[in-house]
Amino acid sequence: MSQFFQIHPDNPQLRLIKQAVQIVRAGGVIALPTDSCYALCCQLDDKDAVTKLRRIRGIDEKHHLALLCRDLSEISQYAKVDNTQYRMLKAATPGPYTFILEASREVPRRVSHPSRKTIGLRVPENQVALALLEELGEPLLSSTLILPDDELPLTDPDLVREKLERQIELVIDGGACGLEMTTVIDLTGGEPVLVRQGRGDASMFGL
Numbered sequence: 001m002s003q004f005f006q007i008h009p010d011n012p013q014l015r016l017i018k019q020a021v022q023i024v025r026a027g028g029v030i031a032l033p034t035d036s037c038y039a040l041c042c043q044l045d046d047k048d049a050v051t052k053l054r055r056i057r058g059i060d061e062k063h064h065l066a067l068l069c070r071d072l073s074e075i076s077q078y079a080k081v082d083n084t085q086y087r088m089l090k091a092a093t094p095g096p097y098t099f100i101l102e103a104s105r106e107v108p109r110r111v112s113h114p115s116r117k118t119i120g121l122r123v124p125e126n127q128v129a130l131a132l133l134e135e136l137g138e139p140l141l142s143s144t145l146i147l148p149d150d151e152l153p154l155t156d157p158d159l160v161r162e163k164l165e166r167q168i169e170l171v172i173d174g175g176a177c178g179l180e181m182t183t184v185i186d187l188t189g190g191e192p193v194l195v196r197q198g199r200g201d202a203s204m205f206g207l
Contacts, residue, residue, distance in 0.1 A: 002165045004157075009033070009175040012131040020170060021135045028169030029053050031145055031160045032132065034068070035125040036096040036182045036199050037153040038160060040168070041068065041140040045108055050141060056167055058148030065111055066098045066120035066182075067139040068129060074139060075099075075121045078106045085187050088205060094125035096199035100186040111141060118188055128174035144181050152179055 003023070005016045024030060027049050029042045040056060042049035044067065054060065069075050072086070072093055079101035081089065089099060103112040103119040112119045121139075124130065133140060145160065146153040154160045157173035164171070183200035185207070186193040192205040 002161065002168050003170045004161055004173065005170065006173045007128050010127055012128050012174075014131075014135075017128075017131045017135050020132055020172060023170045024132075024136060024140070026169075029056065029167075030170040030172060031154075031157070031164065031168060032068075032129055032140070032142070032172050033126055033157075033174035033177050034096075034129050034142075035094070035177075036144075036180055037177050038145040038155060038157070039068070039142040040145050041142045044111065044139055044141045047108075047110065050111055052167075053141070053143060056164070057143050057146070059143070061110070061114050063143075064098075064100065064113060064118070064120045064184075066122050066142050067107075068133060068142045069121055069123050069139045070130060070133045071123060075101075075123065078104050078139060079119060079121055080104055088185075088187065088192065091204060092200065093123040094130075095123070096125070096180070096182045098122045098182040098184045100184065100188055100195065102188055116188070120184070122182060126174070128172060132172075153181065155179055 032041045042053050098120045155177045161171045180199035183198040184195035186195050194207045
């Protein structure tokens with residue numbers, strides 16, 4: 001049975017953030033609000049938790065997962081970023097964008113794309129998510145909380161709890177999120193490529 005924390009969206013209670021981090025470090029999969037949709041998250045280097053997250057989402061290892069990062073410097077630790085890419089990232093973070101970049105050696109091979117060795121990375125503009133990342137001290141592995149038979153992501157924390165309370169360890173109620181997913185931009189080639197149009201404005205990348 002999952003736990004359910006109501007955390008203030010603007011002033012997250014540190015006591016609850018610390019408890020949430022303990023659940024993540026103990027191998028838990030959690031539902032977390034972001035600046036786009038709710039996301040399923042777990043610790044990056046926990047193989048069993050990653051397998052569980054993929055199973056709940058109904059996705060295989062070819063589906064890009066995203067690292068939720070605290071800031072741009074953390075992105076640079078987990079991805080290979082050149083000067084041009086860095087300028088693009090700086091202009092768009094934090095915000096509702098996921099960037100596909102070449103994974104660095106810090107990323108376990110099992111969570112990067114098996115053939116391309118790429119990873120999705122983002123910095124969410126959400127105080128609850130950022131507080132959790134700050135307390136954890138490392139990125140969270142994440143995927144949009146959309147269930148296998150659904151067309152739209154879950155946005156109501158009470159509904160998340162109802163559907164997943166026996167499958168995940170924690171639901172964080174940080175207020176309702178929108179239905180729009182992040183805009184996904186592939187930065188691994190010479191020019192940015194729009195993979196998915198979502199909440200973020202792609203025109204800032206000339207797309």
